Amino acid sequence: MIAVRDFTYTYPAAPRPALIDINLEIAPGQFVGVVGANGAGKSTLCYALSGFIPDFYRGDVKGSLSVAGRDLCKTPVAELAGEVGLVFANPFNQITGARFTVREELAFGLENLGRPRDEMVARVDEALRLTGLTELADRSPYALSGGQQQRVAIASVIVLRPKVLVLDEPTSQLDPVGAREVFETLDALTGEGATVILAEHKLEWIAAHADRVIALRGGRVAADGTPREVLADASAEELGLMPTRYTLAARLAATQGVVKRDGPLPVTLDEAREFFGGRQREGA
Amino acid sequence: MTNAFSLYTPRASALHRLHPLTMLALVVFCLVAGLALPGPWGPYVVFLLLILPLAALGQVLPNLLSTAVKIALPFAISVFLIQGLFWTGGTPVVELGPLSLKREGLWFAAQSTGRVLTVVSSFLLLSLTTRPDALMIALDQRGAPKTLTYIVLATIQIAPRFQAKARTILDAQRARGLETEGSVGRRVAALLPLVVPLVLGSIIDIEERAMALDARAFSRSGPKTSLLTLRDTSAQRAGRWLLLLGMIAVVALGIWLRRAA
Ligand SMILES: Nc1ncnc2c1ncn2[C@@H]1O[C@H](COP(=O)(O)OP(=O)(O)OP(=O)(O)O)[C@@H](O)[C@H]1O
Numbered sequence: 001m002i003a004v005r006d007f008t009y010t011y012p013a014a015p016r017p018a019l020i021d022i023n024l025e026i027a028p029g030q031f032v033g034v035v036g037a038n039g040a041g042k043s044t045l046c047y048a049l050s051g052f053i054p055d056f057y058r059g060d061v062k063g064s065l066s067v068a069g070r071d072l073c074k075t076p077v078a079e080l081a082g083e084v085g086l087v088f089a090n091p092f093n094q095i096t097g098a099r100f101t102v103r104e105e106l107a108f109g110l111e112n113l114g115r116p117r118d119e120m121v122a123r124v125d126e127a128l129r130l131t132g133l134t135e136l137a138d139r140s141p142y143a144l145s146g147g148q149q150q151r152v153a154i155a156s157v158i159v160l161r162p163k164v165l166v167l168d169e170p171t172s173q174l175d176p177v178g179a180r181e182v183f184e185t186l187d188a189l190t191g192e193g194a195t196v197i198l199a200e201h202k203l204e205w206i207a208a209h210a211d212r213v214i215a216l217r218g219g220r221v222a223a224d225g226t227p228r229e230v231l232a233d234a235s236a237e238e239l240g241l242m243p244t245r246y247t248l249a250a251r252l253a254a255t256q257g258v259v260k261r262d263g264p265l266p267v268t269l270d271e272a273r274e275f276f277g278g279r280q281r282e283g284a
Numbered sequence: 285m286t287n288a289f290s291l292y293t294p295r296a297s298a299l300h301r302l303h304p305l306t307m308l309a310l311v312v313f314c315l316v317a318g319l320a321l322p323g324p325w326g327p328y329v330v331f332l333l334l335i336l337p338l339a340a341l342g343q344v345l346p347n348l349l350s351t352a353v354k355i356a357l358p359f360a361i362s363v364f365l366i367q368g369l370f371w372t373g374g375t376p377v378v379e380l381g382p383l384s385l386k387r388e389g390l391w392f393a394a395q396s397t398g399r400v401l402t403v404v405s406s407f408l409l410l411s412l413t414t415r416p417d418a419l420m421i422a423l424d425q426r427g428a429p430k431t432l433t434y435i436v437l438a439t440i441q442i443a444p445r446f447q448a449k450a451r452t453i454l455d456a457q458r459a460r461g462l463e464t465e466g467s468v469g470r471r472v473a474a475l476l477p478l479v480v481p482l483v484l485g486s487i488i489d490i491e492e493r494a495m496a497l498d499a500r501a502f503s504r505s506g507p508k509t510s511l512l513t514l515r516d517t518s519a520q521r522a523g524r525w526l527l528l529l530g531m532i533a534v535v536a537l538g539i540w541l542r543r544a545a
């Protein structure tokens with residue numbers, strides 16, 4: 001689905017590249033978490049994967065990047081609307097301000113693509129359903145909570161049926177309730193087989209939901225594997241990642257000799273249950 | 285449904301049912317008439333005999349009056365004082381010690397106030413009765429340039445964006461102990477930490493907004509469609525042509541009246 005080869009990118013007038021020698025293959029339907037410290041290059045990777053480099057952000061590009069065989073570096077963003085979609089951190093900035101209701105807001109992209117009205121109505125209804133917004137369809141997008149607005153932003157991108165959905169910290173401006181709404185929506189979408197790339201600092205959620213985690217450091221891929229392989233590793237902290245509470249608790253228990261450690265530390269609640277539960281039964 | 289981002293006031297009125305372009309033509313006619321008819325009385329005639337009855341028809345008269353007065357009154361007061369008092373070499377009407385109000389100055393002030401009033405209330409009439417998105421769609425369908433529709437779009441966005449941002453920044457600065465009450469000097473000084481992040485933040489936002497619009501194919505060339513359907517009638521199309529002829533006539537009338545005077 002996505003193929004990145006020897007991709008190096010430098011922002012205009014930047015002293016050093018923001019992404020260096022990136023090589024990635026992402027399969028259709030995969031849910032990929034992108035993690036890393038501030039400035040590691042997560043947002044830049046998101047912009048690259050959604051075609052904004054070098055069409056919007058100029059600068060120096062080496063290597064290649066394609067989605068479903070289409071070269072992203074050679075296609076204007078506006079032509080990519082059906083291929084890749086990007087959701088930003090701030091829901092407010094993603095509302096056009098030119099449409100009165102959530103329903104019309106969702107139709108905006110389809111209008112720009114010149115889709116017939118019947119198709120538009122059907123697709124908007126589907127996107128409303130997938131994001132749980134059906135009840136709010138006739139409200140003003142401004143008269144919604146942050147979490148609901150972010151779901152509108154997601155819906156207004158998925159209504160274009162992109163092959164890949166890229167999200168750059170979509171919950172960083174939301175409270176826990178809003179963040180949960182967004183994550184549940186993403187869960188529903190991956191259930192439908194969407195390919196999702198999610199840059200996120202909330203590792204607990206990534207650990208529980210992503211198929212694969214890519215950790216960036218200084219613009220390079222520093223680790224790439226299952227959530228457990230990447231996030232439970234002792235080197236995760238060197239990447240500027242805060243281990244999940246399950247990892248921390250298990251590590252503490254192991255160093256204090258409460259449980260005997262063998263194999264990887266847990267990163268999710270289920271893994272922790274197994275980690276602690278299994279050992280206790282052995283000890284008993 | 286009320287909306288945070290525009291002045292549009294939903295009513296079940298005849299004006300609200302008009303096609304946005306008909307409404308636009310009507311308002312441009314008021315504007316042209318107000319500016320073309322000569323002096324001090326011209327704009328007031330348009331305001332009283334055209335704009336106010338139309339606002340009443342659209343059931344938005346109180347909204348229009350209160351906003352128009354709020355905008356035009358400060359202008360009127362300052363222009364009457366400045367032009368009345370400092371008009372050089374005119375005929376004095378009232379003497380106030382060393383100062384005197386000049387007839388020509390007052391004349392001029394009355395005329396410019398009338399013009400401001402017509403311009404402001406024409407725009408209000410349009411914004412109160414016409415959905416901005418419908419107007420944009422209508423312009424788009426007539427092949428208006430993309431930059432124009434973008435400017436309309438961006439302008440509509442500015443108010444709520446600034447409001448929301450100002451509120452956030454104000455809350456943040458207050459939490460850090462910023463004075464928002466107290467003497468005038470203090471409050472002016474307190475504005476600086478509000479205004480600077482507001483402006484800088486909005487510039488950064490513009491980039492993200494442009495990207496978000498592009499991700500939804502806004503800058504794509506080619507025909508567009510729309511979910512909202514606009515109802516146009518042959519009567520309205522004829523009406524728009526008549527209004528165009530009316531504009532030409534009223535400009536001619538204005539020129540003739542000025543010549544005759
Ligand atoms: N517009 C830009 N121009 C020049 N350099 C930039 C620009 N945007 C980001 N950078 C630089 O590129 C590098 C990667 O930044 P990026 O925004 O991708 O990091 P990030 O992982 O998203 O960080 P955060 O967690 O803070 O969002 C940083 O060194 C940053 O300073």
Ligand SMILES: [Mg+2]
Nearest residue numbers: 042043044168
């Ligand atoms: Mg970022």
